[in-house]
Amino acid sequence: MTDADHPHGRRPVPGAEEPAPRRSPLRLEITAATERLAAAGVDSARVDAELLAAHVLGTERARLPMIPLVDQDLVARFHGLVDRRATREPLQHITGRAHLGPIEVAVGPGVFVPRPETELLHAWALAYLQTLPAGRAPVVVDLCTGSGALALAIAHSRPDARVYAVESSPEALAWARRNAEERTAAGDTPITLVHGDVTEADLLDELDAEVDVVVANPPYVPTSAEVSAEVAEHDPPAAVFAGQDGLAVIRPMVFTIARLLRIGGAVGVEHDDTNGGAVADLFRARRVFGEVAEHPDLAGRPRFVVARRVPTEAEARWYRPEPAD
Numbered sequence: 001m002t003d004a005d006h007p008h009g010r011r012p013v014p015g016a017e018e019p020a021p022r023r024s025p026l027r028l029e030i031t032a033a034t035e036r037l038a039a040a041g042v043d044s045a046r047v048d049a050e051l052l053a054a055h056v057l058g059t060e061r062a063r064l065p066m067i068p069l070v071d072q073d074l075v076a077r078f079h080g081l082v083d084r085r086a087t088r089e090p091l092q093h094i095t096g097r098a099h100l101g102p103i104e105v106a107v108g109p110g111v112f113v114p115r116p117e118t119e120l121l122h123a124w125a126l127a128y129l130q131t132l133p134a135g136r137a138p139v140v141v142d143l144c145t146g147s148g149a150l151a152l153a154i155a156h157s158r159p160d161a162r163v164y165a166v167e168s169s170p171e172a173l174a175w176a177r178r179n180a181e182e183r184t185a186a187g188d189t190p191i192t193l194v195h196g197d198v199t200e201a202d203l204l205d206e207l208d209a210e211v212d213v214v215v216a217n218p219p220y221v222p223t224s225a226e227v228s229a230e231v232a233e234h235d236p237p238a239a240v241f242a243g244q245d246g247l248a249v250i251r252p253m254v255f256t257i258a259r260l261l262r263i264g265g266a267v268g269v270e271h272d273d274t275n276g277g278a279v280a281d282l283f284r285a286r287r288v289f290g291e292v293a294e295h296p297d298l299a300g301r302p303r304f305v306v307a308r309r310v311p312t313e314a315e316a317r318w319y320r321p322e323p324a325d
Contacts, residue, residue, distance in 0.1 A: 023069040026053065030064070033082045040086040041229070048091050052081045055095045088229035101153035105179040110171035112239035114149040117297045118217050121268050121304050122153050124295070125215050128266050129158055132212060133322045137162050139207065141260060143198040143216035143253060144168075146239060148176030148191070150215055156188045163191040164207070166198055169238065199252035204260060211260040214267040218253060221272055222246040246272045250279055258288050261309035263319050268295075268306045276302025283307040 030049050037045035054061040056078045057070065070078075084094050090113055092098040098107045100114045101122045107113050129138050138161045142151035145165035155163045165180075167173045173195055184190045196203050198218065219242040221227065231240060242248040250269060257267050267289075271279045276294045283289040283305065290310035297303035311319040 023071055024075050026064065026067050026070050029053070029070065029075060029078060033078070036082055036086055040088065042085065042088070048085055049082065051091060052085065052094065053078055056081065088233065090230045090234050093234060098147065098149065100149040101157065103149070103153050103156050103183065105147050105149045105152065106175060106182070107147050108175070109234070110169075110236060111175040112146040112172065112235050114147060117303050118150055118270060120295065120297060121215055121217065121270055122150055124268050124304070124306060125154055125213050126157050128213055128268075129154075129161065138212040139210055140164070140213045140215070141204065141207065141211050142166065143214065143256070144218040144239075144249070145176055145193075146172050146217070148179045148193070150217060151176075151191050152179055152183045152188065154215070155191050156183065159189040161189070163189070164194055164204060165191050166194045166196050166203065168195070168197045169236065170195070172236070172239065198256055199249065200256070203256055208259055209262050211262060212265045214257050214260060214265070216250075216253065216257075216268070217270040218242065218249045220246045220250060220270065220275070222274070225272070225274075245278070246275050247278060247282070251282060254282050254286060258286055258309070263309055263311050263315060264321060265309045266306060267309075268304050270304040271302070273297075273301040273303065276305060279305045287312055 030053055033049035033052070034046045037048055042048055050061050050064055053064060056074055057067060059067070081094055085091060092107050092113045093109065096106055096108060097104045098114045101119060105114070125140070132138055138158065140151070140154055140161050140163045142154070142163065142165045145151050145167045148165050151163050151165035155161060165176060167176055173193065176193055180191055180193060194204065198216070219239055221240050221242065223241045223244055227240070242250070250271065261267060269279060280292050280294050283292045288309055289307040291308040293306050294302055295304050295306065
Protein backbone atom coordinates (compact mmCIF):
# COMPACT_ATOMS: atom_id res chain seq x y z
CA MET A 1 0.00 0.00 0.00
CA THR A 2 1.48 3.30 -1.09
CA ASP A 3 0.90 6.72 0.45
CA ALA A 4 -1.49 7.45 -2.42
CA ASP A 5 -3.51 4.33 -1.61
CA HIS A 6 -4.03 5.35 2.03
CA PRO A 7 -7.50 6.89 2.63
CA HIS A 8 -5.95 10.07 4.11
CA GLY A 9 -3.28 10.39 1.45
CA ARG A 10 -0.36 9.53 3.75
CA ARG A 11 0.25 6.55 5.96
CA PRO A 12 0.75 7.37 9.65
CA VAL A 13 4.35 7.14 10.75
CA PRO A 14 4.75 4.45 13.42
CA GLY A 15 5.42 6.05 16.83
CA ALA A 16 4.41 9.53 15.70
CA GLU A 17 2.10 11.48 18.06
CA GLU A 18 -1.38 12.49 16.94
CA PRO A 19 -1.72 16.28 16.59
CA ALA A 20 -3.27 17.92 19.66
CA PRO A 21 -6.92 18.87 19.21
CA ARG A 22 -7.44 22.53 18.43
CA ARG A 23 -8.41 24.74 21.39
CA SER A 24 -10.25 28.05 21.34
CA PRO A 25 -9.66 31.23 23.35
CA LEU A 26 -12.40 31.38 25.99
CA ARG A 27 -12.47 35.17 25.98
CA LEU A 28 -13.32 35.29 22.26
CA GLU A 29 -16.00 32.61 22.65
CA ILE A 30 -17.66 34.59 25.46
CA THR A 31 -17.51 37.80 23.41
CA ALA A 32 -19.16 36.08 20.44
CA ALA A 33 -21.81 34.58 22.71
CA THR A 34 -22.49 37.99 24.24
CA GLU A 35 -23.10 39.47 20.81
CA ARG A 36 -25.38 36.58 19.89
CA LEU A 37 -27.48 36.94 23.06
CA ALA A 38 -27.66 40.73 22.81
CA ALA A 39 -28.94 40.41 19.25
CA ALA A 40 -31.61 38.01 20.55
CA GLY A 41 -32.83 40.63 23.04
CA VAL A 42 -31.29 39.21 26.21
CA ASP A 43 -30.76 42.16 28.58
CA SER A 44 -27.95 40.58 30.62
CA ALA A 45 -26.12 39.17 27.61
CA ARG A 46 -22.56 39.36 28.96
CA VAL A 47 -23.46 38.02 32.39
CA ASP A 48 -25.47 35.16 30.91
CA ALA A 49 -22.69 34.25 28.48
CA GLU A 50 -20.19 34.11 31.34
CA LEU A 51 -22.52 32.09 33.55
CA LEU A 52 -23.14 29.59 30.77
CA ALA A 53 -19.40 29.27 30.20
CA ALA A 54 -18.82 28.72 33.91
CA HIS A 55 -21.58 26.09 33.92
CA VAL A 56 -20.01 24.20 31.01
CA LEU A 57 -16.54 24.37 32.55
CA GLY A 58 -17.74 23.43 36.04
CA THR A 59 -16.18 26.49 37.63
CA GLU A 60 -17.16 29.82 39.13
CA ARG A 61 -17.74 32.85 36.97
CA ALA A 62 -14.98 34.76 38.77
CA ARG A 63 -12.44 32.12 37.72
CA LEU A 64 -13.10 32.36 33.99
CA PRO A 65 -10.14 34.75 33.37
CA MET A 66 -7.86 31.97 34.64
CA ILE A 67 -8.93 29.67 31.79
CA PRO A 68 -7.43 31.01 28.54
CA LEU A 69 -8.18 28.08 26.21
CA VAL A 70 -10.92 25.46 26.03
CA ASP A 71 -11.26 22.21 24.13
CA GLN A 72 -13.55 21.95 21.13
CA ASP A 73 -15.98 19.55 22.77
CA LEU A 74 -16.60 22.11 25.51
CA VAL A 75 -16.91 24.88 22.94
CA ALA A 76 -19.54 22.86 21.09
CA ARG A 77 -21.48 22.33 24.31
CA PHE A 78 -21.22 26.03 25.12
CA HIS A 79 -22.54 26.95 21.68
CA GLY A 80 -25.51 24.63 22.23
CA LEU A 81 -26.44 26.31 25.52
CA VAL A 82 -26.03 29.77 24.00
CA ASP A 83 -28.38 28.72 21.20
CA ARG A 84 -30.98 27.74 23.79
CA ARG A 85 -30.59 31.02 25.67
CA ALA A 86 -30.95 32.93 22.40
CA THR A 87 -34.47 31.46 22.09
CA ARG A 88 -35.15 33.22 25.44
CA GLU A 89 -35.23 30.02 27.44
CA PRO A 90 -34.43 31.17 31.00
CA LEU A 91 -30.81 30.85 32.03
CA GLN A 92 -31.89 29.01 35.18
CA HIS A 93 -33.79 26.41 33.16
CA ILE A 94 -30.66 25.77 31.12
CA THR A 95 -28.37 25.38 34.13
CA GLY A 96 -31.10 23.84 36.28
CA ARG A 97 -30.15 26.04 39.26
CA ALA A 98 -31.08 29.40 40.77
CA HIS A 99 -29.53 31.33 43.67
CA LEU A 100 -31.18 33.12 46.56
CA GLY A 101 -29.10 34.44 49.41
CA PRO A 102 -26.60 31.85 50.60
CA ILE A 103 -28.16 28.86 48.82
CA GLU A 104 -29.02 27.59 45.38
CA VAL A 105 -32.03 25.52 44.41
CA ALA A 106 -33.14 23.36 41.51
CA VAL A 107 -35.62 24.94 39.10
CA GLY A 108 -37.18 24.11 35.77
CA PRO A 109 -40.50 23.99 33.92
CA GLY A 110 -43.50 24.24 36.24
CA VAL A 111 -42.00 26.51 38.89
CA PHE A 112 -41.35 30.24 39.15
CA VAL A 113 -37.66 31.13 38.95
CA PRO A 114 -36.46 33.14 42.01
CA ARG A 115 -35.45 36.70 41.13
CA PRO A 116 -32.60 38.81 42.55
CA GLU A 117 -35.14 41.29 43.96
CA THR A 118 -36.24 38.72 46.53
CA GLU A 119 -32.76 38.87 48.08
CA LEU A 120 -33.90 42.14 49.69
CA LEU A 121 -36.94 40.49 51.27
CA HIS A 122 -34.71 37.70 52.55
CA ALA A 123 -32.31 40.22 54.10
CA TRP A 124 -35.19 42.12 55.71
CA ALA A 125 -36.58 38.92 57.26
CA LEU A 126 -33.21 37.97 58.74
CA ALA A 127 -32.70 41.46 60.14
CA TYR A 128 -36.12 41.36 61.77
CA LEU A 129 -35.50 37.93 63.28
CA GLN A 130 -32.36 39.35 64.86
CA THR A 131 -34.51 41.74 66.90
CA LEU A 132 -36.57 38.99 68.55
CA PRO A 133 -35.86 37.84 72.09
CA ALA A 134 -33.74 34.72 72.44
CA GLY A 135 -34.96 31.66 74.26
CA ARG A 136 -37.55 30.33 71.85
CA ALA A 137 -37.54 29.16 68.25
CA PRO A 138 -38.95 31.85 65.96
CA VAL A 139 -41.79 30.80 63.66
CA VAL A 140 -41.60 31.86 59.99
CA VAL A 141 -44.20 31.32 57.27
CA ASP A 142 -43.42 31.72 53.56
CA LEU A 143 -46.59 32.13 51.51
CA CYS A 144 -46.46 31.21 47.79
CA THR A 145 -43.11 29.49 48.26
CA GLY A 146 -42.72 28.21 44.67
CA SER A 147 -39.35 26.45 44.55
CA GLY A 148 -38.99 26.92 48.31
CA ALA A 149 -35.97 29.19 47.80
CA LEU A 150 -36.94 31.94 50.25
CA ALA A 151 -38.05 29.57 53.01
CA LEU A 152 -34.94 27.43 52.59
CA ALA A 153 -32.62 30.45 52.57
CA ILE A 154 -34.13 31.61 55.87
CA ALA A 155 -33.86 28.12 57.36
CA HIS A 156 -30.23 27.96 56.27
CA SER A 157 -29.40 31.27 57.94
CA ARG A 158 -31.55 30.62 61.01
CA PRO A 159 -31.31 26.92 61.90
CA ASP A 160 -33.22 27.62 65.13
CA ALA A 161 -36.34 28.75 63.25
CA ARG A 162 -39.46 26.71 62.56
CA VAL A 163 -40.14 27.48 58.90
CA TYR A 164 -43.39 26.66 57.09
CA ALA A 165 -43.68 27.03 53.31
CA VAL A 166 -47.07 27.12 51.55
CA GLU A 167 -47.67 26.44 47.86
CA SER A 168 -50.87 25.70 45.91
CA SER A 169 -49.33 24.31 42.71
CA PRO A 170 -48.52 20.57 42.81
CA GLU A 171 -45.82 21.06 40.17
CA ALA A 172 -44.10 23.82 42.13
CA LEU A 173 -44.50 21.90 45.37
CA ALA A 174 -42.64 18.96 43.81
CA TRP A 175 -39.70 21.28 43.10
CA ALA A 176 -39.90 22.67 46.65
CA ARG A 177 -39.88 19.17 48.09
CA ARG A 178 -36.84 18.23 46.01
CA ASN A 179 -35.01 21.35 47.18
CA ALA A 180 -36.01 20.84 50.80
CA GLU A 181 -34.65 17.30 50.73
CA GLU A 182 -31.43 18.56 49.15
CA ARG A 183 -30.96 21.25 51.81
CA THR A 184 -31.74 18.83 54.63
CA ALA A 185 -29.16 16.42 53.24
CA ALA A 186 -26.67 19.32 53.28
CA GLY A 187 -27.29 19.79 57.00
CA ASP A 188 -29.92 22.54 57.10
CA THR A 189 -32.89 22.43 59.47
CA PRO A 190 -35.85 20.79 57.71
CA ILE A 191 -38.77 23.01 56.78
CA THR A 192 -42.47 22.06 56.75
CA LEU A 193 -44.06 22.12 53.30
CA VAL A 194 -47.81 22.73 53.09
CA HIS A 195 -49.98 22.22 50.02
CA GLY A 196 -52.55 24.98 50.38
CA ASP A 197 -54.14 28.17 49.09
CA VAL A 198 -52.84 31.32 50.79
CA THR A 199 -56.30 32.88 50.54
CA GLU A 200 -58.07 30.08 52.45
CA ALA A 201 -59.66 31.18 55.72
CA ASP A 202 -58.35 28.18 57.66
CA LEU A 203 -54.84 27.91 56.22
CA LEU A 204 -52.40 26.91 58.98
CA ASP A 205 -55.02 27.69 61.62
CA GLU A 206 -52.95 25.71 64.12
CA LEU A 207 -50.46 28.60 63.94
CA ASP A 208 -52.96 31.38 64.60
CA ALA A 209 -51.28 34.25 66.51
CA GLU A 210 -48.02 32.27 66.81
CA VAL A 211 -46.03 33.39 63.77
CA ASP A 212 -43.16 35.85 64.17
CA VAL A 213 -42.48 36.60 60.50
CA VAL A 214 -44.51 36.12 57.35
CA VAL A 215 -42.80 36.56 53.98
CA ALA A 216 -44.47 36.31 50.61
CA ASN A 217 -43.53 36.64 46.96
CA PRO A 218 -47.00 36.01 45.54
CA PRO A 219 -48.35 36.37 42.00
CA TYR A 220 -48.61 40.13 41.56
CA VAL A 221 -48.29 41.17 37.91
CA PRO A 222 -51.41 42.81 36.39
CA THR A 223 -52.78 40.68 33.57
CA SER A 224 -52.46 43.57 31.11
CA ALA A 225 -48.76 44.12 31.83
CA GLU A 226 -46.14 43.37 29.20
CA VAL A 227 -43.60 40.82 30.37
CA SER A 228 -40.38 39.40 28.96
CA ALA A 229 -40.34 36.36 26.70
CA GLU A 230 -38.76 34.37 29.53
CA VAL A 231 -41.75 35.10 31.77
CA ALA A 232 -44.45 34.85 29.10
CA GLU A 233 -43.24 31.54 27.67
CA HIS A 234 -41.71 29.75 30.63
CA ASP A 235 -42.92 30.92 34.06
CA PRO A 236 -46.24 29.38 35.18
CA PRO A 237 -48.89 32.07 34.57
CA ALA A 238 -50.58 31.34 37.91
CA ALA A 239 -47.31 32.21 39.66
CA VAL A 240 -47.01 35.54 37.83
CA PHE A 241 -50.37 37.18 37.11
CA ALA A 242 -52.97 38.27 39.67
CA GLY A 243 -55.94 39.99 38.09
CA GLN A 244 -56.30 43.38 36.45
CA ASP A 245 -54.65 45.27 39.31
CA GLY A 246 -52.16 42.60 40.36
CA LEU A 247 -53.74 42.34 43.81
CA ALA A 248 -56.07 39.35 43.37
CA VAL A 249 -53.88 37.22 45.65
CA ILE A 250 -52.40 39.86 47.96
CA ARG A 251 -55.79 41.40 48.84
CA PRO A 252 -57.30 38.27 50.50
CA MET A 253 -53.88 37.15 51.75
CA VAL A 254 -53.76 40.17 54.09
CA PHE A 255 -56.52 38.56 56.18
CA THR A 256 -54.54 35.32 56.43
CA ILE A 257 -51.46 37.23 57.53
CA ALA A 258 -53.41 39.18 60.17
CA ARG A 259 -54.64 35.90 61.64
CA LEU A 260 -51.26 34.15 61.65
CA LEU A 261 -49.04 36.86 63.13
CA ARG A 262 -48.52 37.16 66.86
CA ILE A 263 -48.73 40.67 68.27
CA GLY A 264 -45.36 42.25 67.53
CA GLY A 265 -44.78 39.98 64.55
CA ALA A 266 -43.97 41.36 61.10
CA VAL A 267 -44.75 40.73 57.46
CA GLY A 268 -42.94 41.49 54.21
CA VAL A 269 -44.76 41.13 50.88
CA GLU A 270 -43.16 41.59 47.48
CA HIS A 271 -45.27 43.35 44.85
CA ASP A 272 -45.30 44.78 41.34
CA ASP A 273 -43.52 48.11 41.00
CA THR A 274 -46.79 49.74 39.90
CA ASN A 275 -48.82 48.98 43.03
CA GLY A 276 -46.61 49.50 46.07
CA GLY A 277 -48.87 52.22 47.42
CA ALA A 278 -51.94 50.04 46.93
CA VAL A 279 -50.37 47.16 48.86
CA ALA A 280 -49.38 49.47 51.68
CA ASP A 281 -52.96 50.78 51.81
CA LEU A 282 -54.28 47.23 52.16
CA PHE A 283 -52.28 46.85 55.36
CA ARG A 284 -53.07 50.33 56.65
CA ALA A 285 -56.78 49.58 56.23
CA ARG A 286 -56.55 46.86 58.88
CA ARG A 287 -56.32 48.18 62.43
CA VAL A 288 -54.16 45.22 63.47
CA PHE A 289 -51.28 46.51 61.34
CA GLY A 290 -48.96 49.41 62.05
CA GLU A 291 -45.53 50.67 61.04
CA VAL A 292 -46.38 50.06 57.38
CA ALA A 293 -43.43 50.94 55.15
CA GLU A 294 -42.60 50.65 51.46
CA HIS A 295 -39.15 49.40 50.40
CA PRO A 296 -37.48 49.90 46.99
CA ASP A 297 -35.38 47.42 45.05
CA LEU A 298 -31.80 48.05 43.96
CA ALA A 299 -33.04 50.06 40.98
CA GLY A 300 -35.09 52.32 43.24
CA ARG A 301 -38.46 50.89 42.16
CA PRO A 302 -41.13 50.04 44.78
CA ARG A 303 -40.62 46.34 45.53
CA PHE A 304 -41.95 45.17 48.91
CA VAL A 305 -44.09 46.39 51.78
CA VAL A 306 -43.54 45.57 55.46
CA ALA A 307 -45.87 45.98 58.44
CA ARG A 308 -46.06 45.07 62.12
CA ARG A 309 -48.92 43.27 63.88
CA VAL A 310 -50.00 45.75 66.56
CA PRO A 311 -52.49 45.24 69.39
CA THR A 312 -56.04 46.47 69.03
CA GLU A 313 -57.54 48.59 71.82
CA ALA A 314 -58.94 45.48 73.47
CA GLU A 315 -55.67 43.57 73.11
CA ALA A 316 -53.67 46.49 74.47
CA ARG A 317 -55.37 46.04 77.85
CA TRP A 318 -53.63 42.71 78.42
CA TYR A 319 -50.75 42.58 75.94
CA ARG A 320 -47.22 42.88 77.30
CA PRO A 321 -44.28 42.82 74.86
CA GLU A 322 -41.75 40.04 75.24
CA PRO A 323 -38.69 41.22 77.21
CA ALA A 324 -35.73 42.10 75.01
CA ASP A 325 -32.38 40.39 75.50
